[in-house]
Amino acid sequence: MAMRVLNSESIPISTAEDIVRVRQAVRRSAVSLGFGIVDQTKIVTASSELARNALDYGGGGTVQVEVVQNETRSGVRLVFEDQGPGIPDIALALTDGYTSGNGMGLGLSGAKRLSHEFDIWSKPGSGTRVSILRWK
Amino acid sequence: MERIPILKMGEYLLVTIQVDMHDRLALTLQEDLTSQIVKSRARGVLIDISALEMVDSFIGRMLGAIASMARLLDAQTVVVGMQPSVAITLVELGMSLQGIRTALDVEKGMVALMSSIREAGEDGDASPEF
Numbered sequence: 001m002a003m004r005v006l007n008s009e010s011i012p013i014s015t016a017e018d019i020v021r022v023r024q025a026v027r028r029s030a031v032s033l034g035f036g037i038v039d040q041t042k043i044v045t046a047s048s049e050l051a052r053n054a055l056d057y058g059g060g061g062t063v064q065v066e067v068v069q070n071e072t073r074s075g076v077r078l079v080f081e082d083q084g085p086g087i088p089d090i091a092l093a094l095t096d097g098y099t100s101g102n103g104m105g106l107g108l109s110g111a112k113r114l115s116h117e118f119d120i121w122s123k124p125g126s127g128t129r130v131s132i133l134r135w136k
Numbered sequence: 137m138e139r140i141p142i143l144k145m146g147e148y149l150l151v152t153i154q155v156d157m158h159d160r161l162a163l164t165l166q167e168d169l170t171s172q173i174v175k176s177r178a179r180g181v182l183i184d185i186s187a188l189e190m191v192d193s194f195i196g197r198m199l200g201a202i203a204s205m206a207r208l209l210d211a212q213t214v215v216v217g218m219q220p221s222v223a224i225t226l227v228e229l230g231m232s233l234q235g236i237r238t239a240l241d242v243e244k245g246m247v248a249l250m251s252s253i254r255e256a257g258e259d260g261d262a263s264p265e266f
Contacts, residue, residue, distance in 0.1 A: 016159040023156065023190060041190055041221040045229060048192040052159070096230055110193060110229035 006074070007032075007067040013051050013080075014060040022051040025065045029076045033067060033136050043076050043134040046114040049107040050080045050130055058082025058128055068133070075116070075135035083127040090120055140165045142172050148249065149173065149211075152184040162198045169202055173209045180249040181206050184242055186217025196231045203236045212252040213237065216245035 007029070011022050026047040030040040047063070054061040061082030068077045087093045096109045108130070112118040115132035122128040138161055143150040149172055151165070169181060183199065185191065191199075203213040216239045226233065237252060239245035 020156050020158045027189070037219075038221045038224055041219075041225045042228065044190050045192050045225045048190065048194075049229075052192075052194060107193065110231075113228050113230070114225065 003068050003070045005066050005068050005077075009065045011063050011065060012060075013054045013063060013082075016055070019048060019051045019055065022063055022065075023048050026076065026078065029065055029067050030134075033074055033076065035076070035134075035136055039134060039136070042114040043078075043132075046111040046132055046134075047078055049111045050078070050132070053107045053130075054080050054082045054084075054128075058084030061127070073135050075133050077131065077133040079129065079131045081127065081129045086124040086126055086128055087120075087122040088124050090122055094120075137164070139168065142168060144172070144176050144178070147177070147179040148246075149176065149178045149181045150184070151181070152187070154187045156189070157195065159194055162195060166198055166202055166205070170205050170209065173206055173211045178211050179253045181211055181213040182242065182245050182249055183213065183215045184217050184245075185215060185222075186219065186241075188222065189219070191218070191222050191226055193229060193231055196226060196229075196233055199236055200233060210256070212249055212256060214239055214245045214249045214252070216240065216242055 009025055011025055012018060013022060023044050027040060027044050030043050051063060059082065061080060064079040066077040068075055094109050094112065111132060116135050117133040119131040120128070140151060140153060140161065149169065151169065172178065173181065181202070183202070199215055206213045214237045218238060237248055239248045
């Protein structure tokens with residue numbers, strides 16, 4: 001099914017304050033689509049986890065915040081990209097409790113659980129791209 | 137530097153988080169609270185998060201760290217006012233904030249705080265049985 005991007009905004013992630021800005025932009029998009037409070041909170045929380053991953057492990061990056069629509073429904077899609085060291089073992093990184101930093105390892109797996117669609121692409125040495133989508 | 141205010145009321149410290157915290161602000165709060173506990177000889181810490189629209193794993197971890205550090209400094213912590221949508225999201229994220237005492241509002245939180253201070257006191261006063 002064809003997916004149309006109704007609105008798109010790119011936000012840099014290079015400081016801790018940027019994580020707050022990402023959360024706010026995601027909240028605005030979710031509200032603009034009429035997401036209920038629980039759905040808003042889920043996508044905002046997922047965005048916070050992934051933005052922090054991009055900053056802490058990827059050395060910073062960007063997120064594309066998109067309002068998308070196909071024939072039957074609309075949603076918020078977030079595409080995080082960094083040019084960091086990449087993830088050698090994605091399956092391992094998606095395991096609950098796995099962490100390469102000092103977190104609790106809930107970032108990737110938690111963001112996946114809070115989304116309807118989740119895609120990850122990573123190559124050691126080139127960076128990581130994570131895309132999540134939550135439908136209304 | 138931006139800081140979250142800590143109010144002292146008798147032997148309690150009260151914190152109301154009203155801003156969308158960035159990570160450094162959360163860490164500053166953690167440091168300020170632990171030094172305030174010692175300085176004011178506080179027995180209880182009440183953290184009101186009713187204005188927080190989101191608690192991610194970082195903030196959740198910070199709340200857990202504050203509760204653990206406070207306990208080591210002989211103070212009890214109660215987190216109050218979590219929004220239902222935040223609770224739902226936290227559990228789905230995989231964080232159940234185990235080890236953190238919670239209450240629905242400030243009033244219930246103060247009651248919980250007083251009773252956990254009493255319990256902690258009783259444990260500490262218990263004489264060993266030989």
